Amino acid sequence: MQTKRTIFSNKGLPYLLLAPQLAITIVFFIWPAAQAVKSSFEREDPFGLRTSFVWFQNYTRLFTDPNYLNSFGRTLIFAVSVTFLAMAIALLLAAAVNRLIRSSNVYTTLLVWPYAVAPVVAGILWWFMFNPSIGILPYALGQFGITWNHRTSGTDAMILVIIAATWKQISYNFLFFLAGMQSIPNSLTEAAAIDGAGPFKRFWTIVFPLLSPTTFFLMIININYAMFDTFGIIDGTTSGGPNQATNILVYKVYDDGFLGLNIGSSAAQSVILMLIVIALVFVQFRFIERRVQY
Amino acid sequence: MARIEISGVSKVYPGNVEAIKDLSLSINDGELVVLVGPSGCGKSTLLRMIAGLETITGGTISIGETVVNKLEPAERDIAMVFQNYALYPHMSVRGNLEYGLKNRGTQRAEIDKRVADAARILEIEAFLDRKPRQLSGGQRQRVAMGRAIVRQPKAFLFDEPLSNLDAKLRAHMRVEIRRLQRALGTTSVYVTHDQLEAMTLADKLVVMNGGVIEQVGKPLDVYSDPQSLFVAAFMGSPGMNLIDIESLRAIGADLPGSIPTATGTVGVRPEDIVLEKPAGPHLTIAATLDAVELVGSESLVYANAKGIEKDIILRSSGIHRGNPGDVLALHIPHSALHSFARESGRKVAAA
Numbered sequence: 001m002q003t004k005r006t007i008f009s010n011k012g013l014p015y016l017l018l019a020p021q022l023a024i025t026i027v028f029f030i031w032p033a034a035q036a037v038k039s040s041f042e043r044e045d046p047f048g049l050r051t052s053f054v055w056f057q058n059y060t061r062l063f064t065d066p067n068y069l070n071s072f073g074r075t076l077i078f079a080v081s082v083t084f085l086a087m088a089i090a091l092l093l094a095a096a097v098n099r100l101i102r103s104s105n106v107y108t109t110l111l112v113w114p115y116a117v118a119p120v121v122a123g124i125l126w127w128f129m130f131n132p133s134i135g136i137l138p139y140a141l142g143q144f145g146i147t148w149n150h151r152t153s154g155t156d157a158m159i160l161v162i163i164a165a166t167w168k169q170i171s172y173n174f175l176f177f178l179a180g181m182q183s184i185p186n187s188l189t190e191a192a193a194i195d196g197a198g199p200f201k202r203f204w205t206i207v208f209p210l211l212s213p214t215t216f217f218l219m220i221i222n223i224n225y226a227m228f229d230t231f232g233i234i235d236g237t238t239s240g241g242p243n244q245a246t247n248i249l250v251y252k253v254y255d256d257g258f259l260g261l262n263i264g265s266s267a268a269q270s271v272i273l274m275l276i277v278i279a280l281v282f283v284q285f286r287f288i289e290r291r292v293q294y
Numbered sequence: 295m296a297r298i299e300i301s302g303v304s305k306v307y308p309g310n311v312e313a314i315k316d317l318s319l320s321i322n323d324g325e326l327v328v329l330v331g332p333s334g335c336g337k338s339t340l341l342r343m344i345a346g347l348e349t350i351t352g353g354t355i356s357i358g359e360t361v362v363n364k365l366e367p368a369e370r371d372i373a374m375v376f377q378n379y380a381l382y383p384h385m386s387v388r389g390n391l392e393y394g395l396k397n398r399g400t401q402r403a404e405i406d407k408r409v410a411d412a413a414r415i416l417e418i419e420a421f422l423d424r425k426p427r428q429l430s431g432g433q434r435q436r437v438a439m440g441r442a443i444v445r446q447p448k449a450f451l452f453d454e455p456l457s458n459l460d461a462k463l464r465a466h467m468r469v470e471i472r473r474l475q476r477a478l479g480t481t482s483v484y485v486t487h488d489q490l491e492a493m494t495l496a497d498k499l500v501v502m503n504g505g506v507i508e509q510v511g512k513p514l515d516v517y518s519d520p521q522s523l524f525v526a527a528f529m530g531s532p533g534m535n536l537i538d539i540e541s542l543r544a545i546g547a548d549l550p551g552s553i554p555t556a557t558g559t560v561g562v563r564p565e566d567i568v569l570e571k572p573a574g575p576h577l578t579i580a581a582t583l584d585a586v587e588l589v590g591s592e593s594l595v596y597a598n599a600k601g602i603e604k605d606i607i608l609r610s611s612g613i614h615r616g617n618p619g620d621v622l623a624l625h626i627p628h629s630a631l632h633s634f635a636r637e638s639g640r641k642v643a644a645a
Binding site: 209 | 380
């Protein structure tokens with residue numbers, strides 16, 4: 001690959017040109033991150049007057065805290081469900097739209113709309129629809145004898161946040177799957193049709209394997225989304241409740257730190273999340289180019 | 295192996311675009327038929343209709359004894375070789391060859407035997423375990439052919455299979471396709487826009503234009519006796535010289551008395567124009583040399599005659615040494631003249 005190379009006559013100029021970007025990165029990303037790492041090793045008294053250095057105590061406490069381990073489990077259920085559902089539904093929709101010839105643009109536009117809705121708004125939207133006292137869906141479910149109350153039932157609450165988070169992520173996945181499918185030459189599916197493969201077989205043996213780079217990319221993105229970008233949805237619908245049932249890791253950071261004012265523990269939790277993100281990104285860059293190739 | 299019978303077939307695309315107009319053609323068992331024509335003439339559409347990749351608006355297509363209009367591509371028992379080869383990129387060469395057989399539930403032993411046979415015939419045994427992207431263009435082409443022959447279908451359909459190859463490889467593969475088709479004796483339909491490919495491959499040549507067949511015949515018959523102005527101009531490189539009969543009359547050319555009265559245009563092949571006075575009856579046109587193209591084995595001479603709009607092209611063997619501005623006498627034997635009707639452009643027989 002050819003690299004563009006510019007020779008600067010003044011040695012200070014390149015640093016000067018980089019300075020704004022570096023300043024923003026340092027002030028808004030590196031510094032807070034460093035602060036979080038620092039705080040995670042400290043313990044503060046309730047009035048913020050004294051801070052003592054406690055080594056890994058915050059971390060060891062976390063891993064013996066049943067609430068934190070529970071939150072880990074909840075996060076796992078939530079992230080796996082959202083990733084799987086958002087990708088499966090998006091794949092189905094993309095496959096359907098890809099078959100259309102004339103009206104595909106209309107469908108694409110409509111299907112992308114949810115992506116433009118802010119997470120909190122999406123959360124409130126679903127919260128409203130599922131509201132046990134005034135929502136239309138609990139009423140409809142009630143007709144079938146199903147009682148819906150996400151204020152008391154942890155399962156209902158989990159289903160609600162999964163639906164809201166999935167709904168919002170389908171658009172993104174849909175766009176990538178559709179683009180992936182459109183880049184597969186028609187002649188391949190035609191050749192497969194002549195080779196005696198029916199529509200389902202064509203999809204699973206030709207189209208889906210050729211989409212594998214897209215699928216893998218989306219999987220990483222979706223796990224990331226479900227674990228870190230769903231704060232607004234949780235906050236807008238269940239606020240982690242009832243009884244910790246939807247208190248996923250990223251929400252617990254906020255809950256413990258800003259509401260519980262346990263800064264040390266909250267910082268330790270965010271450092272753990274940071275390590276998880278780093279691991280995911282590492283996996284993505286390390287394997288996406290090499291493993292998933294045909 | 296089977297006959298293909300196309301009768302009264304038409305194709306209308308949404309928006310009332312008529313791609314094929316009431317077309318009939320019969321393809322005999324074991325025959326290699328080449329559909330040739332300029333882009334947009336409907337030749338690929340016709341092929342895809344035979345394959346089942348396009349619906350048929352009107353008329354019927356039958357393969358063997360069965361009318362296939364409503365059958366899925368898979369049920370028609372045909373194999374197709376695509377212009378871009380359409381190899382499955384995530385499967386090995388072996389996987390590509392096996393795919394169609396596996397889908398049809400062929401026995402493992404039979405699959406292995408057929409793949410081995412095809413690989414031997416096409417000399418692709420060495421890369422059966424490679425992926426398509428690790429192959430050169432010519433090798434991919436062979437794999438695409440292999441995928442067609444392992445199936446032992448009733449008919450092969452070729453959709454411009456050689457147009458992605460370089461000129462030398464194209465000439466080589468042309469000969470191979472011909473040899474292979476002869477050896478297997480499978481009915482084949484071959485689509486190309488390259489008239490040289492069409493001439494060399496075809497048992498039966500079908501020249502298409504604007505969704506209709508202009509002429510069907512043996513390649514040499516089509517070349518030496520074109521039935522319309524379109525065929526005359528399309529076949530041959532360069533095509534036939536076509537001259538308005540009125541301009542010939544105006545310059546006092548010695549037209550044969552037998553020329554039909556309906557004639558509007560006369561045509562003459564570039565190789566039929568001679569510079570030395572021939573023995574038989576002929577007409578002569580005085581012209582000035584415009585340009586000479588030296589091909590090596592022959593020369594194409596472009597000459598401009600007063601009163602005739604287009605350059606007249608003549609082919610002389612060897613190297614023509616002349617300079618622009620030279621005055622030439624172009625002699626055209628009466629026997630080499632083709633007459634085409636004024637309105638329809640169809641050939642008119644000598645009275």
